[in-house]
Amino acid sequence: MTTLSPALRRASAAGLALAAACLTASPTPATATARPTAGHERAAATAGHAQGAGLDRYYRQRPVWGSCVQGPGDRTGHDLAKAGVRCADVTVPLDYADPRGRTITVAVSRLKATDTRHRIGSILLNNGGPGGPALESPPDIRTAMKEAGPRYDIIGFDPRFVGRSTPLDCHWPVGTSVLAAGLGRDSFERQVALQKGLADKCRATNAPVLPYISTRNTARDMDVIRGVLGERKISYLGYSYGTYLGTVYTQMFPGRFDRTVLDGALAPDDYNPRLLRGAEPENERALSAWAAWAARRDGTYGLGRSRAAVLATVHRIVVASGRGPLTVGTAPHAFRLDDTQVPSLLVAGIADDTARQRNTLAEQLSVLARAAAGRPTRLSPEFTVVLRGMLTGDDAKSPAAQSAIICGDKPAPRDPERYWRDIERHRARHPLFGPLTRNIGPCAFWDRPREAPTTVHRDAPALIVAATGDPRATYRSSRALHALLPSSKLVTLKGAHRHGLYGEYGNACVDGEVNRYLATGKLPENDRTCVKRAD
Numbered sequence: 001m002t003t004l005s006p007a008l009r010r011a012s013a014a015g016l017a018l019a020a021a022c023l024t025a026s027p028t029p030a031t032a033t034a035r036p037t038a039g040h041e042r043a044a045a046t047a048g049h050a051q052g053a054g055l056d057r058y059y060r061q062r063p064v065w066g067s068c069v070q071g072p073g074d075r076t077g078h079d080l081a082k083a084g085v086r087c088a089d090v091t092v093p094l095d096y097a098d099p100r101g102r103t104i105t106v107a108v109s110r111l112k113a114t115d116t117r118h119r120i121g122s123i124l125l126n127n128g129g130p131g132g133p134a135l136e137s138p139p140d141i142r143t144a145m146k147e148a149g150p151r152y153d154i155i156g157f158d159p160r161f162v163g164r165s166t167p168l169d170c171h172w173p174v175g176t177s178v179l180a181a182g183l184g185r186d187s188f189e190r191q192v193a194l195q196k197g198l199a200d201k202c203r204a205t206n207a208p209v210l211p212y213i214s215t216r217n218t219a220r221d222m223d224v225i226r227g228v229l230g231e232r233k234i235s236y237l238g239y240s241y242g243t244y245l246g247t248v249y250t251q252m253f254p255g256r257f258d259r260t261v262l263d264g265a266l267a268p269d270d271y272n273p274r275l276l277r278g279a280e281p282e283n284e285r286a287l288s289a290w291a292a293w294a295a296r297r298d299g300t301y302g303l304g305r306s307r308a309a310v311l312a313t314v315h316r317i318v319v320a321s322g323r324g325p326l327t328v329g330t331a332p333h334a335f336r337l338d339d340t341q342v343p344s345l346l347v348a349g350i351a352d353d354t355a356r357q358r359n360t361l362a363e364q365l366s367v368l369a370r371a372a373a374g375r376p377t378r379l380s381p382e383f384t385v386v387l388r389g390m391l392t393g394d395d396a397k398s399p400a401a402q403s404a405i406i407c408g409d410k411p412a413p414r415d416p417e418r419y420w421r422d423i424e425r426h427r428a429r430h431p432l433f434g435p436l437t438r439n440i441g442p443c444a445f446w447d448r449p450r451e452a453p454t455t456v457h458r459d460a461p462a463l464i465v466a467a468t469g470d471p472r473a474t475y476r477s478s479r480a481l482h483a484l485l486p487s488s489k490l491v492t493l494k495g496a497h498r499h500g501l502y503g504e505y506g507n508a509c510v511d512g513e514v515n516r517y518l519a520t521g522k523l524p525e526n527d528r529t530c531v532k533r534a535d
Contacts, residue, residue, distance in 0.1 A: 054099035059227035063088035068109060068135070070164075076136045083139040085111045085156075090228055092160070092221045094212050104209075106221050107164035108157045111138035115150040121258060122153040122231050123518070124222060128240030128264070128500070130215070131402030133163035141237065144503025144511065148519040152235070157225060159218045159245075161209070162401045168213065170202035170404075172396040175389045177403060180343040180436035181423045183322035187340055188423065192416045192440055199407075199445035202400055211450045213401070214408040219249040226256060235259040235518070239500045240473060243464075244271045247481065250460035259521055260462040261514055263502045264473045267480035268456055273412035273443035276347070279474050280430040280437055286350040286471040286497035287311070287432070294362045301362040303369060313369055318342050318432065320372035328371045328387070329379040335387045342368065343436045344390065351472050353497040354505070403442045410453050412443035419444070461487040463517050463524075465510060467532075469497035482527075489523045495532040507532065 068087035069077035080087070089105040113119045125134045125141055134156040142149035161168035177198055181188040203210065222245075226234040235258040238246040243262035250257055276283070291310035294303050304310035320326060322339035329335055337345075345368075349361030360382070367377045379387070389395045413419065419440040426434035462485055466478035475492070482490045491513045493501055501507060502514045509530030517523060 055093075055096070055224075058090075058092055058099070058224050061090060061224075061228045063090060063108070063228055065110065080109060080136060080139070083111065085109050085138050087135070090221075090225055092224050094209060096217065096220050104160060104166040106157055106160055106166075106225070107135050108155060108225060109135045109138055110156075111142055111154040113151055113153050118151050119153075120148075120151045120518075120521075121233065121235060122155050122226075122229050123235040123237055123259070124155045124157065124225065126157075126159070126236075126238040126242030126245050128238070128242045129162070129398070129402050130159070130241040130245075130405040131162050131398045131400075132241070133158040133398075135163060141503065144515075145518060146511075146515055148515050151519070153229070155225065155229065155234075157222075159405075160221055161213050161404065162398070167397055168206055168209070168401050168404060169397055170198070170205055170400040171393065172198055172201060172400050173393045174198075174399075175392060175394065175396050176344060176399050177442050178344055178347075178436070179340045179439060181419075181439040182339040182435060183319070185420070187322070187338070188416075188420055188440075191340060195440050195442050196445045198400075198403070199442040202404065202442070203447070206404075210404055210408065210447065212408075213404040214449065214451065215245055215248050215405060216252065216409075216451055216454060218245060218405075219252050222249055223253050223256060232256070233258040237261045237502075238263070239502075240264045241266070241271070243473070243481070244268065246462070247456065247460070247485075248454045250462070251454050251456060251458055254458050254460075257460070259518055260460065261465065261502065261517070262462050262481070263465040263514075264470060264500045265464045265466060265478040265481045266473045267477045267484065268454065270473075270477040270480070272410045273406050273441055274437065274439075275406075276433075276437040276472070278437070279471060280426070280433045282469060282471040282474050282497075283347060283350060283433045283437075284430065286353065286469060287314070287346065289353065289469070289497050290350055290358055290361060293358050294365075297362070301366045303362065303365060314346070314365065314432070317365065317368045317372045321368075326368060326371040328367055328377045329384065330376070333379055333384050335379075335391055337368070337387075337391070341390070343432060345386075347433070347436060347471075350497065351499040353469075403446075407443035407446035408449050410443075411448055412441065412446070414444055416440055416444070456484045459487045460485045461523060462489075463514060464488050464490045465493075465501050465514065466490065467493045467496040467498045467501060469495065470499050471497060472499040487523075490527040491524075492527070492529045493532060494529060 065086035065088050068080040068085055087109045090108050091103050092106055093099045094102040094104050125137045127134045135158045137156045138154040141154050158165040181191055233256055236246050243265040246260055246262050292307040294301055294310045295306050298305045303313045321337055321342045325336035325338040327336050364383055370377045422438040423435050426438055464478055464482050466475050468475045482488050493510055498505055501510050507530055513528055
């Protein structure tokens with residue numbers, strides 16, 4: 001989600017950091033804008049008149065493809081330009097029930113097919129989150145697709161209110177709302193106050209648009225993009241939350257999707273404001289596997305010579321952070337972490353079992369272990385960036401957008417006591433992760449969703465990719481989605497504690513199955529099982 005590309009690293013972080021963003025209703029100036037026009041016959045034909053009164057003009061837009069660069073400091077834009085990617089803004093209605101009302105823009109990128117003689121069509125990308133951008137992803141995905149890549153127009157987009165797509169800003173003071181309840185009632189009460197404050201801040205600054213930030217509206221935007229591109233059907237690659245979005249699209253727009261890959265897949269019932277609830281065993285197994293890895297490298301990290309010893313060190317860190325916040329680093333880069341924040345670092349670190357990420361987590365915990373022992377610590381530049389993003393509001397747009405999407409999709413319980421009872425019931429069995437997975441969040445204080453969530457009532461021939469040890473979207477959840485879509489096929493990677501596989505993990509078997517499907521359009525005859533390489 002071997003090394004994560006920049007796009008999927010951000011998606012992985014977004015899966016934990018519920019971010020917020022300030023609304024700018026005008027199009028981003030440096031990005032080309034799509035113009036509604038009656039002359040775009042092919043897109044109009046594919047849009048049809050079944051979209052509803054007033055929507056045809058959106059499907060008939062002719063995108064004006066231009067540079068993705070938004071200024072001299074725009075590294076992403078410059079990287080895209082070097083790769084030959086072009087960008088445009090597509091106009092969509094804020095409220096699809098009122099297509100003549102307020103509009104917003106969705107930023108889209110395109111890496112055109114170079115093998116035009118054998119062109120298959122367009123493939124749309126989503127990196128998950130929710131709240132993860134994908135505008136920058138086409139070059140990485142073309143590389144992952146190998147021989148199939150040049151046969152597609154590869155389309156990235158930032159979902160509504162994310163990244164460059166009329167971004168939302170709730171002015172949050174922290175970079176994540178995915179936090180633990182802590183070791184006692186006082187910590188939980190601080191969480192209740194924090195999460196309510198985050199929800200209130202978002203409502204105060206963005207109330208007019210919050211009802212329209214939802215997966216169903218993003219799926220509608222995707223279909224407008226399909227029409228604007230002039231495609232009768234569009235292929236799709238989604239990771240993590242992007243698998244839920246892809247599933248919703250298949251249900252809302254049957255007959256308009258072609259080859260569909262869902263990697264790190266969530267069953268619709270498992271997508272809710274407490275995304276990790278029920279995944280405690282998978283997270284514990286992933287942490288235990290990391291602890292065994294770290295124990296074999298005690299000479300480097302000093303966390304313990306056995307799995308049990310490393311886990312005992314983790315326990316001591318959490319207990320110490322509950323007695324009082326741990327101070328790490330030195331001024332001006334000093335941070336304080338308490339028992340609501342340390343578990344978030346752990347959950348973020350164990351969603352990837354590659355050597356690079358395991359090393360990163362071990363280095364972080366070595367710092368925390370020294371702080372817990374009252375010893376001075378030094379922060380690496382990388383750890384400084386992680387803590388600044390988590391503990392300050394410097395990069396809080398993505399987490400708030402994520403909250404807005406989840407809270408706009410499904411309601412959460414309102415009563416804080418219900419969360420506390422749930423936490424206490426699971427604390428003994430899951431002392432580290434239960435207080436995080438069962439904790440209260442902003443959705444407890446959000447307005448109710450405008451629409452009912454999508455249910456799966458139509459089959460869809462998708463390729464589902466899953467790791468048996470995935471601690472985010474559990475293997476149980478991926479199998480449940482597979483059962484809901486009888487025509488789908490499941491590619492299983494055994495032995496990996498990893499969220500997000502295709503094109504990122506370096507497993508030739510998984511990548512080969514996906515690329516074969518994307519090239520031929522034929523699902524494997526039977527479910528397939530791949531095996532992780534030995535560490």
